[in-house]
Amino acid sequence: xxxxxxxxxxxxxxxxxxxxxxxxxxxxxxxxxADGLVIAPITYIELAPSFRGDVAKQDxxxxxxxxxxxxxxxxxxxxxxxxxxxxxxxRKRLGGAVKRPIADxxxxxxAIEKGGLIMRNDADFKTIYPNLTIFNPVSSAx
Numbered sequence: 001x002x003x004x005x006x007x008x009x010x011x012x013x014x015x016x017x018x019x020x021x022x023x024x025x026x027x028x029x030x031x032x033x034a035d036g037l038v039i040a041p042i043t044y045i046e047l048a049p050s051f052r053g054d055v056a057k058q059d060x061x062x063x064x065x066x067x068x069x070x071x072x073x074x075x076x077x078x079x080x081x082x083x084x085x086x087x088x089x090x091r092k093r094l095g096g097a098v099k100r101p102i103a104d105x106x107x108x109x110x111a112i113e114k115g116g117l118i119m120r121n122d123a124d125f126k127t128i129y130p131n132l133t134i135f136n137p138v139s140s141a142x
Contacts, residue, residue, distance in 0.1 A: 003036035006067055008046040011039070015050060015061060029065060037067045044069050045081045046102060053086035055079065074110070081109035084128050108132055 006029060012018075013025035029037060039062070051058040062069060071078045085105045108129040111117035116133035117125065125132055 048086035049089040
């Protein structure tokens with residue numbers, strides 16, 4: 001049996017009501033709902049701006065669409081990354097953030113949960129996670 005992983009863009013098509021893709025995306029989801037629909041944790045995080053960071057609203061819409069989400073035992077990290085991504089997108093839209101990949105947001109969230117991060121571009125992470133403990137081997141070597 002197939003369980004279908006629904007990509008971020010398909011969910012955004014549906015919730016935005018985009019004329020070009022919304023009907024096709026909704027029909028595809030409807031046709032496969034009986035097989036089972038899920039999203040990956042990264043999709044959950046990527047959706048944050050579409051729901052203005054409102055986790056309860058996002059969860060409600062996903063449940064209404066019949067889409068399940070599993071944090072794979074990392075609920076706190078996923079929710080921290082969700083919040084950080086939403087805040088980053090807001091700063092970016094206001095011209096106050098550098099372009100950062102969502103992977104850095106997720107890595108930072110895991111690092112906060114674990115206690116610290118070893119990496120070389122600490123300034124980028126400090127913008128997203130100002131309280132993150134970072135060890136930079138380059139700056140520490142001097």
